[in-house]
Amino acid sequence: MAHPTNPPGFLLANLDKVRHWAQTRSMFTVTFGLACCAIEMMATGAGHYDLARFGMEVFRASPRQADLMIVAGRVSQKMAPVLRQVYDQMPEPKWVISMGACASTGGMFNNYALVQGVDQIVPVDIYVPGCPPGPQSLMHGILTLHDKIMSGEIAH
Amino acid sequence: MTDQRHRDKRNVDVWLTGTEDPDWLVESTDEGAQKMASQETTARLLEQEGLAVADDRLLDEDIAPDDELMIINMGPQHPSTHGVLRINIELEGEIIRRSKPIIGYLHTGMEKTGEELTWLQGPTNVTRMDYLAPLHNELVFSLAVEQLLGIDLPPRAVAIRVLMTELNRVSSHLVALATNGMDIGAISMMLYGFRDRERILAFFEKTTGLRMNHNYIRPGGVAADLPPDWQEDIEFILEKVPPRILEYEDLLKANPIWMGRTKDVGVITLEECLAYSVTGPTLRAAGSDWDLRKAFPYSGIENYHFEVPVGEHGDVYDRYRVRIEEIWQSLSIVKQAAESMPEGDYKTDDRKIAPPPRARIDESMEALIHHFKIYTEGFQVPEGEAYVAIESPRGELGAYLVSDGGSRPLRMHMRTPSFANLQALPVMMADSMIADTVATIASLDPVLGDVDR
Amino acid sequence: MAGDQIVEGSEEQAETPARTLPDQAILRSIAEQFTDIEWAPSTGQDVFMVPKDLVRDVVQAASEAGFEMLVDLTVTDYFRRRSSRFELVINLLSIQHELRLRLRAPVPVDDVRVPSVVPIYSGANFYEREAFDLFGLIFDGHPDLTRILMPDEWDGHPLRKDYGMSSVPVQFKGSHQVK
Numbered sequence: 001m002a003h004p005t006n007p008p009g010f011l012l013a014n015l016d017k018v019r020h021w022a023q024t025r026s027m028f029t030v031t032f033g034l035a036c037c038a039i040e041m042m043a044t045g046a047g048h049y050d051l052a053r054f055g056m057e058v059f060r061a062s063p064r065q066a067d068l069m070i071v072a073g074r075v076s077q078k079m080a081p082v083l084r085q086v087y088d089q090m091p092e093p094k095w096v097i098s099m100g101a102c103a104s105t106g107g108m109f110n111n112y113a114l115v116q117g118v119d120q121i122v123p124v125d126i127y128v129p130g131c132p133p134g135p136q137s138l139m140h141g142i143l144t145l146h147d148k149i150m151s152g153e154i155a156h
Numbered sequence: 157m158t159d160q161r162h163r164d165k166r167n168v169d170v171w172l173t174g175t176e177d178p179d180w181l182v183e184s185t186d187e188g189a190q191k192m193a194s195q196e197t198t199a200r201l202l203e204q205e206g207l208a209v210a211d212d213r214l215l216d217e218d219i220a221p222d223d224e225l226m227i228i229n230m231g232p233q234h235p236s237t238h239g240v241l242r243i244n245i246e247l248e249g250e251i252i253r254r255s256k257p258i259i260g261y262l263h264t265g266m267e268k269t270g271e272e273l274t275w276l277q278g279p280t281n282v283t284r285m286d287y288l289a290p291l292h293n294e295l296v297f298s299l300a301v302e303q304l305l306g307i308d309l310p311p312r313a314v315a316i317r318v319l320m321t322e323l324n325r326v327s328s329h330l331v332a333l334a335t336n337g338m339d340i341g342a343i344s345m346m347l348y349g350f351r352d353r354e355r356i357l358a359f360f361e362k363t364t365g366l367r368m369n370h371n372y373i374r375p376g377g378v379a380a381d382l383p384p385d386w387q388e389d390i391e392f393i394l395e396k397v398p399p400r401i402l403e404y405e406d407l408l409k410a411n412p413i414w415m416g417r418t419k420d421v422g423v424i425t426l427e428e429c430l431a432y433s434v435t436g437p438t439l440r441a442a443g444s445d446w447d448l449r450k451a452f453p454y455s456g457i458e459n460y461h462f463e464v465p466v467g468e469h470g471d472v473y474d475r476y477r478v479r480i481e482e483i484w485q486s487l488s489i490v491k492q493a494a495e496s497m498p499e500g501d502y503k504t505d506d507r508k509i510a511p512p513p514r515a516r517i518d519e520s521m522e523a524l525i526h527h528f529k530i531y532t533e534g535f536q537v538p539e540g541e542a543y544v545a546i547e548s549p550r551g552e553l554g555a556y557l558v559s560d561g562g563s564r565p566l567r568m569h570m571r572t573p574s575f576a577n578l579q580a581l582p583v584m585m586a587d588s589m590i591a592d593t594v595a596t597i598a599s600l601d602p603v604l605g606d607v608d609r
Numbered sequence: 610m611a612g613d614q615i616v617e618g619s620e621e622q623a624e625t626p627a628r629t630l631p632d633q634a635i636l637r638s639i640a641e642q643f644t645d646i647e648w649a650p651s652t653g654q655d656v657f658m659v660p661k662d663l664v665r666d667v668v669q670a671a672s673e674a675g676f677e678m679l680v681d682l683t684v685t686d687y688f689r690r691r692s693s694r695f696e697l698v699i700n701l702l703s704i705q706h707e708l709r710l711r712l713r714a715p716v717p718v719d720d721v722r723v724p725s726v727v728p729i730y731s732g733a734n735f736y737e738r739e740a741f742d743l744f745g746l747i748f749d750g751h752p753d754l755t756r757i758l759m760p761d762e763w764d765g766h767p768l769r770k771d772y773g774m775s776s777v778p779v780q781f782k783g784s785h786q787v788k
Contacts, residue, residue: 032233033239035604036605039287039331042350047351048351048354061235077777082240086233108280109264109266110269111269111776112767112773113265113758114264114265116776120779121779259758260757268772303653304652430678430704432732433679433733444704541651541685542654543654543700552680554680554700556681560690567683569698571683575739579734608758
């Protein structure tokens with residue numbers, strides 16, 4: 001705050017920085033567990049890996065209360081409209097993490113049933129590789145998202 | 157009210173209760189033919205409700221008029237449906253009258269993909285079906301391929317398979333307990349269950365390279381030998397996990413809230429289980445001692461001593477008790493398997509099926525050719541068809557394979573236990589309270605990857 | 610029995626081929642009720658080849674003989690390999706006798722109607738819907754024969770061999786709105 005260029009007597013900060021800081025410190029996740037990755041997502045939230053260290057342990061059942069969607073697992077053609085509807089119900093600003101090979105690219109299932117990458121339905125900010133990604137990978141993805149929000153790289 | 161209901165809508169200029177089309181609630185949940193069928197006849201209703209088998213408590217006069225029934229939709233995005241299960245529930249007040257599971261939201265087309273993968277690549281595909289018990293999927297696929305090939309395995313490979321699958325049964329039941337607890341409100345049970353699962357997953361990661369979806373058990377044996385200090389790891393698991401299981405029993409067994417939420421909830425009788433093809437802990441909780449490990453033993457599991465726990469009432473509490481007891485029995489099998497682990501090779505020495513050891517490839521031209529052939533073209537399986545089933549943590553897991561003599565299956569079908577068990581859900585939920593729905597679903601322990609494949 | 614055929618000469622046997630029956634008493638009792646079903650064991654497992662119109666009768670007989678559970682019902686597509694393209698496969702299980710039985714019924718592509726076994730085993734419900742969804746077999750007498758795994762408006766039956774192997778574009782009409 002006290003910066004040589006700031007006029008004395010004024011409390012000035014970069015408002016964007018405050019906003020970004022607030023956004024990253026209490027990020028609520030909508031539960032969108034689909035397949036194998038959902039189990040790893042639950043394991044990440046549970047005691048051993050303890051996602052609460054990053055203020056991320058609150059999984060909201062309602063998209064209205066969430067600002068991050070972790071698409072954990074394969075998205076089928078039948079699930080695609082549901083996923084888009086849940087995304088549309090989330091308030092701005094919102095972010096999407098595509099967790100795992102299936103959500104990112106369709107993975108090994110290049111067939112009629114799967115959407116070949118969830119980015120065909122919703123815009124994705126972070127892709128987490130792995131099949132399934134371990135809790136460490138998911139945490140790395142989440143922290144990368146935090147960094148990108150803080151640096152203003154992902155502007156919403 | 158009846159006159160109003162059947163009046164021509166165009167003549168109604170004010171909206172009155174009861175003037176609407178009687179089916180409007182049904183129509184509003186319409187997704188094509190997946191809406192509930194209308195209540196045309198009693199027989200039709202009983203079929204929908206799952207009461208056509210044994211329970212005929214619901215008689216004609218009990219059926220409320222349409223305008224007192226409400227259809228609510230649960231899922232596919234719901235925290236207590238264990239994935240993407242969707243259920244249409246018809247309520248009369250707080251009582252569930254009918255319900256209809258709607259599945260397919262995780263349909264992955266694995267049976268189609270399985271037709272373009274070679275026999276050796278098959279386990280990579282099937283391991284992602286039941287992602288809580290991946291090793292069982294690999295085992296049943298490999299057993300079916302070996303049945304078609306007609307080969308025998310070295311004793312160490314067989315023993316490793318038993319050791320790993322029984323450990324997997326423990327970790328799967330731990331997640332079942334954890335999610336069951338979480339759905340009813342025992343959040344600490346969820347944290348504990350996942351904590352102890354980590355110990356087993358750590359051993360899996362060390363042995364197979366992955367925490368889930370291992371692709372470890374393959375036709376012809378297993379992919380790698382146990383790690384050098386595996387006995388210490390097993391001892392560590394056998395030392396750390398049993399006290400925790402006792403802790404869960406302290407936490408839940410006589411807990412009045414737990415018992416109030418689970419006793420006499422989601423009851424299913426033995427006859428209904430048989431009619432709806434229900435297997436696994438749900439069938440055993442209803443009073444049958446049917447376990448494929450005893451009836452049709454596989455992988456030499458008849459050489460180990462274990463008992464089959466049986467429940468009495470077929471309710472949620474009995475299913476929970478059966479799972480706890482099965483954890484104890486599986487830990488006992490793991491102990492016996494670790495103590496009697498034979499030395500030797502961990503895969504068959506038939507070089508047409510199992511790839512040669514890495515060191516041999518540098519020395520022998522023939523080994524190099526075999527290695528190349530197995531990983532490109534794959535091995536051929538004689539023409540024929542076979543159905544092999546094992547006892548997975550959820551019930552009878554079967555693989556039906558058809559070969560036309562080539563290096564890929566003509567048809568790969570998996571008989572998955574959750575798919576059949578889910579049919580019994582309307583039977584369990586009929587005439588129960590809406591608040592018991594999540595307890596009933598959780599006690600079935602469905603894995604939606606297993607249902608939809 | 611095969612040895613006798615060779616010794617006595619094949620001409621008489623060709624006219625009335627001796628029907629092989631299973632040794633197991635329960636399976637034999639089922640086989641004796643029907644003249645048209647054929648005993649065809651496969652890799653040591655008990656299999657009956659059944660004409661498709663007899664499926665329900667044979668399943669009924671098996672049910673009365675002590676097979677309490679229908680564990681599996683599926684279809685195989687022998688596209689361009691056999692004259693009758695599909696084959697309905699039913700796996701039955703007897704818990705009291707610890708016995709398995711598989712029924713295989715060829716189904717030609719120009720007549721895909723098969724009698725439903727839901728009146729006998731309620732558990733066949735989902736399986737027959739799956740067979741309808743993925744292979745297009747029609748089960749006469751099924752209470753609610755609709756798609757189960759694929760969306761209702763889906764074209765074609767994906768597990769048929771002449772259905773494409775690779776991915777299809779997203780069918781969902783909102784997908785173009787991605788910014």
